[in-house]
Amino acid sequence: MSLKRFLKRHLATVLLFLLALAAAILFILPTVLTISNSFMAESEINANYGAMIESASQDKKTYISEELNLKFIPDMVSFSQYTSVLFRSPDYLLKFWNSVILVVPITVFQILLAAVTAYGFSRYRGRVREIIFFAYIILMLMPYQVTLVPNYLVSDFLGILGTRWAIILPGIFSPFSVYLLTKVMRRIPKAYYEAARLDGAGEIQIFLTICLPLCRSAMLSVGLLVFIDYWNMVEQPLILLNNEDDYPLSVFLSQINTGDVGLAFAVAVVYMIPALLLFLYGEEYLVEGITYSGGVKG
């Protein structure tokens, strides 16, 4: 009897594990496919995926399969896509650089400013400040379709519309990280601050020597979340930038898909690398950061 029950429970675990494994494979499959396809020669890519582009199929000289063949392993490993991206088409590297100079300042300054603001919200409680903090939460929950209109009006008024500042400045003041860091800082025991105060430390000193070191991992994890959100941005550049030369790679990649399929996978991988490295380096921080974000009320 008990053996039967044991088997039953065991079977359930095995089934659950197999199911989870299948799901996990599905979750990483698109990433793995993108990476493995980036090692195909351009001609192989064109043969497999050329049917995606209408203009290419008229060119009968090269072999193009009617059907799209999604392949795991290239027939021949080749770095030709990468050499083309890195040496022959500086366009992509330029767009990559566009992404970097938008995202890095936003992430760094948003976190620094948020740390200062969160210190204010967590150290000094008060009715008006609670209401303002609530307003920050409401603002954080507004979709781009709402916030981009005011952003556009201000940028126009300040004369920065069409330049990168129109994306960077609102990004720096985005309330998301203020909310997360305030919640983290409110958990720091008051006694720490009082002790420092008795030792004669001023507020700035308390902030720098007690609060910031305690929040180091929280700041890193919030930084990861902010980084990936802006690394993915599509809405803002389309509306706030005039010049397509300034577009980040996230927007530009949609155009290669229809033109340069042969290179697209390598560009996609190059674009993925910073995010993937940050993920592998900081998975624990990321999990921690997501956990902090739980519970609007807390």
Next chain:
Amino acid sequence: MQIQKRRMRRRILEEGKAWSWLMPSLIGVLVFFIVPFCVVIYYSVLDNPIYANFVGLDNFLALFKNAAFLRAMRNTGIFTALSVPLSVVLSLWMAFALNSRIPGKSWLRTCFLCPLMVPIASVVLVWQVIFHYHGTLNQVTELFGLEPVDWLKTNWSYIVLTLMFLWKTLGYNMILFMSAIAGIPTDIVEVAQLEGASSWYTFLHIKLRYLSPTILFVTILSIISSFKMFREVYLLTGDYPFESMYLLQHFMNNTFKSLDYQKLSSAAVLLSVIMIVIIGILFLIESKYGEDVEE
């Protein structure tokens, strides 16, 4: 008298310190969000910015007669109503599954979180190959004798969008639920089990109630990310997608191009009201359902 004065001065000093910490961010938020949003509200009740005649709710009524806006609202609404509940339920289930005793948990977690970090633009190619008319999915369904479907150009696109949405959000939501599940007090669950409560009863009346703040939060977050699915659609199909994939952001983009301030601002105001109503309703439901378990 003297003491009172000193106390007063000290309070003012404290207040001054508090506000000086908040000032830089407050100024930025006021300049870039709050003040222009007031201007947006102002624009939404005018006939145009130059003559500035008050027209009341006319702009909103015009919006409700605008076919493109209605289509965008309808598509976004259908997609959100389809994908958000699915994402919440599935991720809750996954969190419980991963909390039970199965091997390789941390590897599985890494796999589930991976889509969160991989840029959308990078994997969009693979989605294109899968959902193309001559693509992988149709080749698979053909093996089962099904007619090929142009997944991105029929009403099936809701399903395609939902799949991509689930792929992107399940990991994040699962992590939130896992940490909330870890916070359920075990003694209460054990007492209930000792008293003969079925596992379904403990789930419904104990665990789910403790999880209700997290469920609320995950739902709100998922709604916000469902509004960001424009990114996927734009990268897949560009400015002018098939009509079942014409989302709110497409409408906004086109209105930005024609610089129709009235349409833009009334749409933004309307959306913010809708969001606040939805969030308010969710908060009410949560506080009703989870009232006995407030920590």
